[in-house]
Amino acid sequence: MFRIGLPQFFQRLAFVLLSLALLGYMGYLLAGLYRSRQALQGYQQSEMLRETTRRAQALEYFFSERMVDLAELAEDRELRTYFENRALGMSMRYGLGASLYACSESFADHRQRHRLGASQIYRRILFVDADGRVLVDVPGQGQTRADGEPRDWSAFLGPERRAPLLGRLGTDLVLSAPVIFKGQWMGHLVAWLSPQDVFAHFVGGDDPSRRVTVLRHQGAVIARSEGASELGVEADIPALAALRPDVPVTLSVRDAKGRVEEMRVAEVPVSGTALALVTFIRAAELKSGSLGLLIVMAAVVGVLILLGGVLSVHLQRRALRTTEQLLQSLPSGIVVLGKGRSIVLANDAAGAILASRTEALLGQDWSRFLRKEPSQVRGPVAHEVQVIDALGAERAILLAAIPATIGGEEFQIQTFVDLSDRKQLESQLRHSQKLEAVGQLAAGIAHEINTPTQFVSDSLHFLKGAFGDLQRLLERYREVLARTGAAGEAEELRQAEEEADLAYVAENTPPAFHRAAEGLSRIAAIVGAMKEFAHPGRREMAAADLNRALRNTLTIAHSEYKAVADVETELGELPEVVCHLADVNQVFLNLLVNSAHAITDVVGNSGARGRIRIRTARDGDRVRIEIEDSGSGIPEEIRDRIFDPFFTTKGVGQGSGQGLAIARSIVVEKHGGALTFESTVGKGTTFRIMLPVDGAPARG
């Protein structure tokens, strides 16, 4: 039972306030998160635009380089040689064809030298003369000359087309550059590029799950990154017509599965070309999250925190309960003293020792229980002190005090154990020791008595025999005197006999010898019983004849009951019982003495006699000994206390209250037996002892 710190109301109030503060802090954090996500969204949009611009610039540089190297190819020496030879009038069959073939070789070399990563930049290079005839055609590996063959080269031809041009044939990008020889337009070089290869080199590497980029030429998608199909950016999207360069917008795009998804889209033109890069990012990737969602999140987090708090409190309480249960399970009394030495915590053992309900102890001043404030109890070393329990009884406890600081508050833990049991045991021990000493002394005395008794007995037998001899001798003297006949002497002898009262002596001396012999016999029996009863020198169990032990005890206790009771024994056949015989004799003696006293209570000095009946029998693996008396019986109200130590109904100085307690201790605790009784007030009491034959503790 605890009572520490704030009252429960304040604890709950503190918990609610703490929870509200926590929720407020969560709200503050979420608001910060919302703002930072908004900022992040802005940054991501800027980053998307920057990244797209950077890629567009890379493409711009790439295509400008291609235009430069195509212009350089237009100035190719072999091409110029061809033009010169043609101007000289050489025919294709005789020489000019070789020049043209040299051009092919030069173009092939050009194509071979210009690479983009592992692949060649140009898929095909050709020279179309002013008449639209393809004179040189260098296709890439695996590409036939018919691939992408235009029907009409006019898009690439014309003397007015003096600047390199980036156009499109189907899905291919086509660069064209005019060939000018001696100021005259001779035709155009046309080079094919794979937009997908170029795109993959400069734009590839997007995470397709969040970003897709496409390359458009005059509005038509000609290359796209991985994942475009899934995002529905496979074909041209009409909505892209609304795009403005360098301005991100949000568009609804229908993906491959028909789902409409919002996407953030930014288009950046590739300067110097009709190309544009368009980047798509799922709007969900950039969204900062709605306020409502954040509130829901905050609520969820708050609930989770509260649940966590409740759970924490629950766990704390559980831990507290566990601690309390542990404290309660301790056999020692524990009280924790707060300020003013008032009790703030006490366990049930403390309540039991102090004879109070545990709850009633809380808040009480600890000092009131102490008979005298023990000045020396200031540490963990225990001291015996006297306390007065709630019922006003005084008892000894062993008390230790341990100071403790919990949460900055100072407490003092008082632990104590009740010394009553210990005192009782000590008393029993002392009693047992006393009995043992008395027993030993009695055995010694019996031994000392035994020796003179022996020679007294021998002398008595001698005297008895000698007296008989003297009597027979006297008879002989009389017979001789009567026969010899001196009357005077006979009379003198008769008078001497009368004076000695010889007839009386002769008549009463033999009975006196008999009584003396009987007395000595009884002395010998008592001495023998005392020696066996005390049974000194045996500390371990040993087999014993309990009927014989009972007879000895009856002899010892004879003086206790001979005046008030007659003893009847019905001793059945018993096996030898493994036991501490001295202790068992003690039990028999205590019960016999109790029976005698109970009968005395009834008969008093009336001269009437009671009856003590002793029965023994075997009962399975146990023996049963019953001692029945015809005493006053045990009143109902004290029957449950008769085995309590120091409980007695006898007057001061007549009983220690230990007899039955010791008997029960010996039978039950020492031998594993049972000691019960049946009693009827006014008729008597029967005590029943059950002892295991083999000395093992009884089961059940």
Next chain:
Amino acid sequence: MRALIRVLASWIVVLVAAPAVRAADLDELRARGVLRHLGVPYANFVSGAGDGMDVELIQAFAQSIGVKYEFVQADWGTVIPDLIGRKVKVVNGRGELQAQVPVKGDLIANGFTMLPWRQTVVEYSRPTFPSQIWLVARVDSPLRPIEPAADVQQDIARTRALMKGRTVLTVEKTCLDASLYDFGSAGAKVVSFKGNLNDVAPALVKGEADLTILDVPDALVALEKWHSRIKILGPISAPQTMATAFPKDAPKLLKAYEEFLAKAKQDGTYLRLVKKYYPTAAGYFPEFFEGMR
């Protein structure tokens, strides 16, 4: 009778001396352990600097038959006698064997055109390179190249017509020998060039004659080297071929070479050499090189 004795004596001399001048066939060549490559520095076939398309080709052949390679430089006037051990005189388009000379080589390979008279004294392998004799002029020549007709003979006729009254550089005993093309009837003035065939084009550029003739491989090289300085006017001959020449009494060697050549054409060795030394030839004569790897 004297005449008869002289004839008999000469026959006896020939018969007795024959073993001494007989060219070596494959067995003897293997026993000797050396293949002697007769070559005249010409175009990119034999550069004269230790390499050339035919030099590399014959080196590979020597390796294929397990003998060492040795280059024996010759000139156009002695290259055939050096092969067959007899001087040769061309009479009525045929070669007549003359006096014996030492045999210096086992085969001729230097862009050796397959001419009819040569075929009477040597044995050719299958053609190794296409050719034709073209008429070449300086760029400043007033002569205009012909317009090709459907028939090469018409082209030749038109080209020959351009030669009238012009000086033409030729090289005797070569494929550029004037006697092979009857320049006299064309009204050309033949100027015999005494230098190396590789120097004919430069001589033209220098103005040693109005015109010259070059075979196609040489013309392609010249167009490369002297572009904008010379021009091709038209053909002087029908298309020709070049091949490697062997003595007529070395059939086993010829057979071994044919096998080697077929293999080289199949495994890409041959076309690799063509593209190395005549980059435009394969494209210019696609029919000839068709089928080669």
